Amino acid sequence: MTDSRGGVRNEITGQSVHTAVQAGSIDSVVIVESKTTRPTPQQLPRAVQHFVNRLAMFDLLDRQATTGGVSLLVGTPGVGKTAAVVHWAHRSLSLFPDGVLFANLRGFDPVSPPAEPGEVLDGFLHAMGATDLATTSVDARAGMFRSLVHDRRMLVLLDDAVSATQVRPLLPGSETVTVVVTSRSSLSGLKALEGATGMNLEPLDDGASLTLLREVSDAALVEHDPTASAVLVRMCGNLPLALRIAGERLAEGGYAGVAELVSELADERDRLDVLATDDDAGAVRAVFSLSYKALTAQVAEVFRLLGLHPGMDFDRDAAAALTGLRPGPLRSALDALRSASLLEMPTAQRYRFHSLLRAYAAERAAATESEDRRHTAVRALLSWYLSSAHAAGRILNPRRRSDPQPPTTGREFDDVQSALDWCSLERANLTAAVRLAADAGEHEIAWQLAAALWGYFYRRKPWDDWIATHRIGLAAAERAGDDFGAATLLGNLAIAYRELHQQADAEDCFRRALEIWTRRADSYGEALVCIGYGNACREWGRLDEAVSFSLRALAGWESLGDRHGEGMTHNSLSGVFRELGELDRALAHSSRAVAVFHELGDRYSESWALNGTANVHRALGQLAEAIDLHQQALDVRNELDDRYGQAMTLESLAEDYDRAGMSEARRDALRRALAIFRELGDPKADGIAAALR
DSSP: OOOOSOOOETTTOOOEEEEETTEEEEEEEEEEEEEETTOOBBOOOOOOOOOOOHHHHHHHHHHHHHOEEEEEEEETTTTTTHHHHHHHHHTTGOOOOOOOOEEOOOOSSSSSOOHHHHHHHHHHHHHTTTEEOOOHHHHHHHHHHHHHTTOOEEEEEEEEEHHHHHHHGOOOOOTEEEEEESSSOOOHHHHHHOEEEEEEEOOOOOHHHHHHHHHHHHHHHHHOOOHHHHHHHHHHTOOOOHHHHHHHHHOOOOSSHHHHHHHHHHHHHHHHHHHHHHGGGGGGHHHHHHHHHTTTTHHHHHHHHHHHOSSEEEEEHHHHHHHOOOHHHHHHHHHHHHTTTTSSETTTTEEEOOHHHHHHHHHHHHHHHHHHHHHHHHHHHHHHHHHHHHHHHHOOOOSSSOOOOOSSSSSOSSSSHHHHHHHHHHHHHHHHHHHHHHHTHHHHHHHHHHHHHHHHHHOOHHHHHHHHHHHHHHHHHHHHHHHHHHHHHHHHHHHOOOOOOOTHHHEEOOOOOHHHHHHHTTTHHHEEEEEHHHHHHHHTTOHHHHHHHHHHHHHHHHHHHHHHHHHHHHHHHHHHHHHTTTHHHHHHHHHHHHHHHHHTTHHHHHHHHHHHEEEEHHHHTOHHHHHHHHHHHHHHHHHTTTTTHHHHHHHHHHHHHTTTTTTTHHHHHHHHHHHHHHHTTTHHHHHHHHHHH
16 A cells, blocks of 8 residues: 555555655655654754853744744854744744654864765654664655654754755745755855844843843842953953853852953953863864854955954955955955854944954964065055045145155045045044054154044044043154154144143143144144144133134245135134224134135035124124024035034123123024034033033
């Protein structure tokens, strides 16, 4: 007799004999227990302790389990893919009454080669009750497997796959069987041909990371120092494997507190050593090395060189500068790294390493690439950032001297907004590049890059980065004996300190810069510093000095024929004479400033001059004119997205409204100014908040 599946039924034993036919010939004969006696395999490994729920992923897998199909879970090495799916499977066993099959495909095993599909199929067939497997054909065993699981409510969990080719023979044909595959590789072929649903498992968020750290370590230590614990989580990159190792370190009792472990992890070069274990296969470095060793030679080189990048993320142009590759090969290498889960692309055209992977890439670069090769790559990257920053600076401050000019190998910009957007996007990288240049002995690049960012810093006021880059650049210029660079950065630093109300630091920088420019007989540099010094003296109430410095600057600009410099100085003199009560002279200077900037087509500077002119009209009691001019200035600043200028004009408008008795308009202007000053971290916010109270 034949049974319902086409096998020959033995009426005495109750068994079915299945024949797998390939190319017209009988390939094998397999004896299978009848459905009533067929075992229900439960092959899940033990779930890890102290698991932090991945609820979003669990919800996706739960929905997939109701419809069958293939789910593909991809993630960075050490992100906890296996732990997550095993934990989900244990909590979801009721969805799979006919059993669970599990196979470690050893895609990235430190000892054994990847599992062959035939090897895995043999294990599955035995678990399903098949006996006397005589076949050598993978196709025949795959067909037998599909027959055995057909119409059964089962889960097949294929862990650590290396390729779609390895997985494909292991896929059931029935939609009643749910398949979950984990891999470090994207397995795009599995998604394209088999319709697998892809899911990326990201590192834990900070809250879940702290929960895991508390559970695997000494919870009292973690809770005693929440600040250090938060830093430790970030140093581990929110990676479960690293967090577990760090937690075990704390649990062993060798640290007085979390801060002591944090101090050991502070140097990124030592971080992978601290996160090692007695079991080499479980250490973070070992887990990463398995993926690294699977790369082709060129992709591995790109991985190493990208580890030399000083920032957390980068675009393709920066990667090209660092690696020296043409667009086609570079794209292929970056795609390969993404496919291997060694590199992420959080937004279009932008890439990033997991922080520990970046440390590993840098470690591999130090071990593999020669010192000359590393230095050449880093210098090419720094030169690209310098050229790009100079291009942005030329757009943001087209009339400011920007000597010396670097080679034009970087990005170019069409307008102010694109230059501002790029500087904002790359700000962390640019700051890190200044530091890297100084550390690499590229002192010229260090100070020039800091100076090139002046236009962005002045408009957007990122105070910490402004001061940090300029102090590093100043030290580099001084080490190189470059007075021009030192004086340039001292002048820029003085303005930052002045705006932060750090008078002693500002005055020291002004004096040192002015001394250098005077000694060099550099009229441009001298005039530029005198304007800033004059404005500072006005703010500090030293009005006679303010007039002296401003007139000195004006004489310098006139000798150079620099109309823009003259306009800036007339605007400064307007403010000084307004405070001296010489309002006619103040109005004359501010009007000349407006005319100069209008003639030059410099709307950014013209908005400052309009603001100054409005202030004089207010002092004259001409409130309607003051409000109108301030509104004109605000309109220009809104159009130019000049946040600092907007806040300054709103503050001035509030004073106009106060004089005019328009209390509600005054409060509205102050509230808007306060929001911007707080956004910029400007100390003026405190005074405005007090005025509102």
